[in-house]
Amino acid sequence: MTDDTDLPDPPQPPLPVAVQRAAQAASQPSSQPYADLNPDTVLDALEAAGFPVDGRLLALNSFENRVYQVGLDEGTPVIAKFYRPARWSDEAILEEHAFSLELAEREIPVVPPLRLPSGDTLAHHAGHRFAVFPRRGGRAPELDRSDTLEWIGRFMGRIHAVGAVQPYAHRPALDIASFGDEPAAYVLDHGFVPPELEKVYRGVVAQALDGVRAAFERAGDVTRIRTHGDCHVGNMLWVEGQGPHFVDFDDSRMAPAIQDLWMLLSGEREDRVRQLGDVLAGYEEFCEFDLRELHLVEALRTLRLIHHSGWIARRWQDPAFPAAFPWFDTPRYWEARVLELREQIAVMDEPPLWRMPGMG
CATH class of the missing domain: 1.10.510.10 (Transferase(Phosphotransferase) domain 1)
Incomplete structure (x- = not known):
């Protein structure tokens, strides 16, 4: 009679490739660009930039960047966009900001970033770069008209x-x-x-x-x-x-x-x-x-x-x-x-x- 403890474990079916890749990603924190971007970091960043936050925070649908609606002590909430690290240089981001500000100055209906109390449109906090935008409402246009x-x-x-x-x-x-x-x-x-x-x-x-x-x-x-x-x-x-x-x-x-x-x-x-x-x-x-x-x-x-x-x-x-x-x-x-x-x-x-x- 054979002792079952001496038998090798039966082979396990391989995990789906998607599961393998997800597990690999989770084991590499350095490749997770927003791992340390928690609610406290977001609120602290807005406070440091001169926005008196009231603690309300809503994550919005975005994959490339991380975007949040942030409540303020007074007035309407603002939208904070935290840029994906290493995708754009600061110069490239500021160039895009300048273009949308130029359009807004000509009364073209775009939503440009707000100028921060420092006068800049791009801020840095805890290794992250972000910009703040006014919140705008609206619905999807009816393209069949x-x-x-x-x-x-x-x-x-x-x-x-x-x-x-x-x-x-x-x-x-x-x-x-x-x-x-x-x-x-x-x-x-x-x-x-x-x-x-x-x-x-x-x-x-x-x-x-x-x-x-x-x-x-x-x-x-x-x-x-x-x-x-x-x-x-x-x-x-x-x-x-x-x-x-x-x-x-x-x-x-x-x-x-x-x-x-x-x-x-x-x-x-x-x-x-x-x-x-x-x-x-x-x-x-x-x-x-x-x-x-x-x-x-x-x-x-x-x-x-x-x-x-x-x-x-x-x-x-x-x-x-x-x-x-x-x-x-x-x-x-x-x-x-x-x-x-x-x-x-x-x-x-x-x-x-x-x-x-x-x-x-």
Whole structure:
């Protein structure tokens, strides 16, 4: 008779890859940029910056940075944004602040940072950098309405008229290398794509990026200006009687103007043609639009899709990401990305939404 205590433990089934990566992230506190950003630290930072807080603190939905609504002893609460370490230099953050302040001074409805009692807009506390913003209310705009799209286009034209005056000196440009080549290589080189899908993903992303490059070649040498950079519906607050307010310029960079317009377009082709007409009807009251940039609509959408997967992968050691995107390491996620990119490859071969001058 054998003594069971001498038998080896039965083999255990391997943990899912997502669980393994989450456990690895949790064991590396140095890779957790907000591990020491607790409520006391947030309140102390606001107090040190000159804001008399009353102890009320509400964490808002944000992954890249950490954003809180902070109650004050007097007046309405403020919004405090704590920037992700090492993402932007101080100069890059201040340059973005200066752009949004310039827009606000011209009575364009953006939400710029508040000037602190020190006169600055960026503060440092306990190893963290943060800015404070006024709280603004509003709802999501109704993008199925022509008058809404024209109103948004009007203000976006004003933003771009200012953005074209001078370039950024410290913030990067949106380009194929940083939004396509690099994130695609990162997810492949770091084992995020399941082995059984690696070959097909590698092939389809290479084909998609070839399509992106061809689209940029068709567009030619388009002008890059200071843009919002991430102008989706979640970064616009609609106020009745006032129209849109644009928030969160954190992704602002040098890009073609169409980068701030294409995310307003959705649905079937005929829907997107109509929406584009509505947006440009307002836009061109204040800023001329280069029709060649319409070649870039689906190319920019493709870059955003590729970049999004790379963004999650690069942030995977932040515990907030495995919790928010638990399906990221599953075959189903990457199968969907392959299908998505195949659709984009086909769409990028279609003619632009409007006919270009000189097209037959």
